[in-house]
Amino acid sequence: MGNGIQSIHPFVMFFYYLFVGFYAMFFNHPVFLLVGCFALVAVNLTHDRGSSMKQWLPMMVGMTLLIILVNPFINSRGTHVFFYFRGKQVTLEATLYGVVTSMSLLMILLLFISLNLVLNGNKILYIFSRILPKTAFLIMLSIRFVPLLKRRLTEIQDVQRLKGRTIRQGSIRNRAKSGMAIMQILLAWSLEEAIETADSMKARGYGTGKRSPYNPFRLTKVDRQWLVYLFVLFIISVIGGLLGYGKIIIYPKLGTLHLYSLDWVVFASSMAIILFPVFVEGREQLKWKYSA
Amino acid sequence: MEVFRLNEVSFSFPEEEQIVLQDISVTINEGEFVIIGGASGSGKTTLLKLLKKELRPTGDLKGDIVFRGKPVEEWDGKRLIEQIGYVFQDPDNQIVMDEVMQEIVFGLENLGYSNFEMRKRVAEMVHFFGVEDLLRAKPSELSGGQKQLLNLLSVLLMKPRVLLLDEPTSQLDPVAAKELILMLERLNKETGMTIVLVEHRMEELYAMADRVLFLEKGRVLYNSTSREVIARVYQDETKQLLAYLPSFSRLYMEFESNPILDSIPLTVKECKQWIGQDAKEQAVQPTVPGKAESSPFLLQMEDVYYRYKIDAPIVLKNFHLTIRKGEFFSLVGGNGSGKTTALRAGLGSIKPQRGKIWFEGREIGKMKDSEWLGKIAYLPQNPRTYFLQQTIEEEMLINHAHLKAEEAERRMNDLLETFGITHLRSRHPYDCSGGEMQKAALACMLMSEPDLLFMDEPTKGMDPISKQQLGELLTHLQKQGLTIFMVTHDIGFTAHFANRCAMMFDGEIAADGTPNELFKGNYFYTTAINRATRETRQAEVLTYEEAVAIWNVHETI
Known part of the structure; x- marks a missing residue:
């Protein structure tokens, strides 16, 4: 169907x-x-x-x-x-x-x-990219990061839990503190990894001129x-x-x-x-x- | 024809005295397969990045780099981007778009190709790779090996003349790594593409490489064909490079009374031919599991079932595992066999839907956090996730307010000493190299004197020398009473250092025993040297060291 x-x-x-x-x-x-x-x-x-x-x-x-x-x-x-x-x-x-x-x-x-x-x-x-190409590209990039960040977050939580930092247990104050610490690591780590992403974009010619977007759909x-x-x-x-x-x-x-x-x-x-x-x-x- | 010619290239980072590369003069010819080896920090990656203009690090560069007869600086930017392809180490970080199809055309879009040209190239290349069914997938759904293949594909669509790869297999399991290497070999043989590959895991590369380059402290140490390099290493007694040579070639160089250059074995097949097939059929020794040890249980997992979502496939089923005090246990298995999930269940990070997990005879789920804090340590794949403080010293002292100041101080100094990182104590953890960071994290964890240490792929992306050091360190800690639970792909490392290991398959433990029982006789899940020595006139061995210890007969060969 x-x-x-x-x-x-x-x-x-x-x-x-x-x-x-x-x-x-x-x-x-x-x-x-x-x-x-x-x-x-x-x-x-x-x-x-x-x-x-x-x-x-x-x-x-x-x-x-x-x-x-x-x-x-x-x-x-x-x-x-x-x-x-x-x-x-x-x-x-x-x-x-x-x-x-x-x-x-x-x-x-x-x-x-x-x-x-x-x-x-x-x-x-695709529809967006015809109207607002730059915004659509940015959205695509951001969506790509969601699963990456999620995976990194679980990894950090696993490690920090064994150090006694967890957002699942304890007083609200402590949970908030742990949450901040976890976010801090996530941010620092992701920024560092993103350098390679930027390099990979540069290596494939991003920013050298006008992009010609690939059109996966054909109007029949x-x-x-x-x-x-x-x-x-x-x-x-x-x-x-x-x-x-x-x-x-x-x-x-x-x-x-x-x-x-x-x-x-x-x-x-x-x-x-x-x-x-x-x-x-x-x-x-x-x-x-x-x-x- | 020359693809690259480097004329006395030197490079140093700004405001640093140490020179990264010094007087490098190398020529790379069209159609060559070149591998570059060397310890971490020897300048391999920097050298590779210098060849790709867009990735050139900022610093002081002397000498000229000539690409196809013209200095790199004189080339048109877009042409250069197309003609020199670059694949990075981490499979995930290079992927930009959220759909495989979008990702592979990313470079073509940037260079302004027409839709006609894109469709044509995609159709051709995707077919060559045989990945039609992945086109509509999301990169996050792919395995590490598939991701790296996707990265290779998206570079190849730009039709490069030369392909530069920076440790592309370091994050992959052995089977996926092999697949990628075979793809590179096929590209090199069938299309004549020039390939420059930087790698740590070189064992299988010698056979396909036209040239091997070794760097040390920014200088070219060797630059010759595979066999010549091996012979020269032995001739010059360059001890630090022995670990980079294929173990069966080392056997030959060690045991052959007068080695001939052209018959140095580079593959398992050649090595077997050299040793000679066993004339008489050996009776297959049924492996009998060793007798049970008597030390008490530390971790028990019984009948554990786990799945991530109610409609997702079962990751762990009927999982049984017991770990005794003082063991160095290693869990091996393919991607998606549930190794990491088993480790996370042991850590208490996930709660199994069925089954029980005991730590020191008490159920983990029913214990309070304070009861196990400090007794379990976990060294993750990426030690970066561990650190929160500004310096390693602070990180080591932060959680030990209950100790007396001088007691904590003393313990810290001992650990720094053992790990050989005393000089790093006031450094920010992120400013250390990967290996140093790992040691620092391990030292921090040991401050609380844990009983059980979990490790997830501790040798990923490590050079052979650091691996050896880590293994010795772990053995030392084990002797002091630490129990170790390691999840890894690295069979060589397991065979050398672990004293018990288990193989996981389809959510269960398929076999459990000593490395000897488990790996001897396997076709793939074993070390190359084991494959080379099986069913030969010599005794079957798992590691090079074992061969040196038990083969004492030069004259029989």
């Missing part, structure tokens, strides 16, 4: 996540958002049958419920009053606003779970087609949204929730954006089954 989407060029995926993120914050019609959430659940299911979504489930449910329940009680704007709680009015508008906010956040959370699976590690750095014809697909639909959705479709008025007085025919057009085009990974995956499946 999820092989189809991994072969899509990171740039296409980048725009996909950008557009869906935009969608989640731009539209506020509850139907739009609710169906958007379901669509993203479907997208996550195609990635890994929802196993990473499961890990986040308690967090997602908790957050949604919390916002829906708490918002009406701390926010008393709106005109349709349900009842009074400790002298403050609890309104329909505030309740609905809570629902909309929580779903919009839920969508973004789902989006990040998917992003984490698809644009992992080097793909995200299919990628270009999907990119056009996403952009066209996105433009339709944005124009629709600017004209007021897919949006509702909540404060000060709740407007209509009715969906007009043009609302449906905007709805369809934005759904087509969100479900893009499902289409990719489906196409892949069909090809596998019927091409031979």
Whole structure:
């Protein structure tokens, strides 16, 4: 599962996540958002049958419920009053606003779970390196150091523990002292080792001129087609949204929730954006089954 | 054609009187495989760094270094970077990027090559090395040997004319080291690449080297073919270099009544031919484990199971080990066999999921820190992790407030004397050389008179002379009652100094016995001299010293 989407060029995926993120914050019609959430659940299911979504489930449910329940009680704007709680009015508008906010956040959370699976590690750095090449290079260098530092830290801890310096036992004061000592060794040691790293960079010509970054991904014809697909639909959705479709008025007085025919057009085009990974995956499946 | 020509090159560091290199005149020809040997501090690494312009240390350089007919200074920077490749000692420190693929193209990116050229070179070289499956891996997931191969690969992608390597195998286990050396030999033979290699572990290099260079105190002592160097060392009686020669060549020089230059054996095969195959089939002596000693147990590990994470593979399983008082125990085994984990369990750094560990008959997990502090000492691979104080003297005295001042002083002086580091007492530990730092750390630990000393790869990256000194020192300490638990790859060292050893395989102890029982008869896990003397007319030996002691028959050869 999820092989189809991994072969899509990171740039296409980048725009996909950008557009869906935009969608989640731009539209506020509850139907739009609710169906958007379901669509993203479907997208996550195609990635890994929802196993990473499961890990986040308690967090997602908790957050949604919390916002829906708490918002009406701390926010008393709106005109349709349900009842009074400790002298403050609890309104329909505030309740609905809570629902909309929580779903919009839920969508973004789902989006990040998917992003984490698809644009992992080097793909995200690759996108970065096109926008901010120096920063991306620096990030790469720093990530490289993490496992090194971790290994050195365990080694130092092993040695210092036998000298009675440990952060696992003793008074807080002593633990803090030991921690500082351990950090001091780690820093001195790593700085010294880093000299060799710098030498190795110099020996391979770092800093002799402009770098020409290696490009591990190639934009294929299919990628270009999907990119056009996403952009066209996105433009339709944005124009629709600017004209007021897919949006509702909540404060000060709740407007209509009715969906007009043009609302449906905007709805369809934005759904087509969100479900893009499902289409990719489906196409892949069909090809596998019927091409031979 | 000459690749390098050095004309009376001298070098010294600024504000230091001592001269690092003096009047070095050497020529290195295209396609040669040159190895450079010499004790630590003899200037080997400095010499190598002088050949690579970007790494040249700041200091006073006299004489000229000519690369392919043109002084190095006149070359275009980028061309020079490409044409002279350099591989460093530590496999980890050289790696810059977080993905293997990114790492190998790092140099090409810096030099501004097109994506087309990068893809082409990567495709070719990766195939030659056979490491396609590693391309998407992270460097931190690779073994030491794989990392060093990756470093070599990333240098080779720049298509160098000459390859300089500074002790590339010193941090590797014997099998990985061998693999790297074989790769170098293949490069030299198949592509004619010039290779200059600085090494301590030279035993197997003599056979493939076209030329051997020995440095001493910044001067070239020998510069000739392998066999000639060996013969000259014996002729001049250069005692300090004997330890650098292959042990089977030493056997030949010692036992052959009139040695001939061309038949000095450089490989196990040649040595066997010289001794002569044993005519009659020797009955295989079944090795009987020696009788148990009677001294009390110091450390017992019973039925220990350990894994780092719940879904990670098991590192230790059904691990049993007992160490008696006064033993010098050595644990050997391949990479990833769980040696280091076993040591850490013994230290109490990790708590096994199953099984028990006793120290002096009491369970480690249930003891208070104060009960074992000072009784267990641990010398890590990198002694730098030990020091916190400004001077060695302070470090030695800091944890001994309970002792009377003069008592502590006396003990410190004794130790400094024993270790021969009295002159370093007021020096900052980081300003000492690797070997000195190790001795200093050991001296500091012995201040509290520990019962048990753990050591992790104490001979890594050491030259043969320092190794010998360390071994003698440890034997001396053992005689004074110290029990030693060592984890190592170094079979030669183990065979020479340990009195009990065990081989680990797949999380268990596969065999346990004296070095003789354990190593004699193995194909790989043994010393080269043992391989050379097995099934020959002479008695099978593990070390050169053993041969000298028990072979007394010049006439039979």
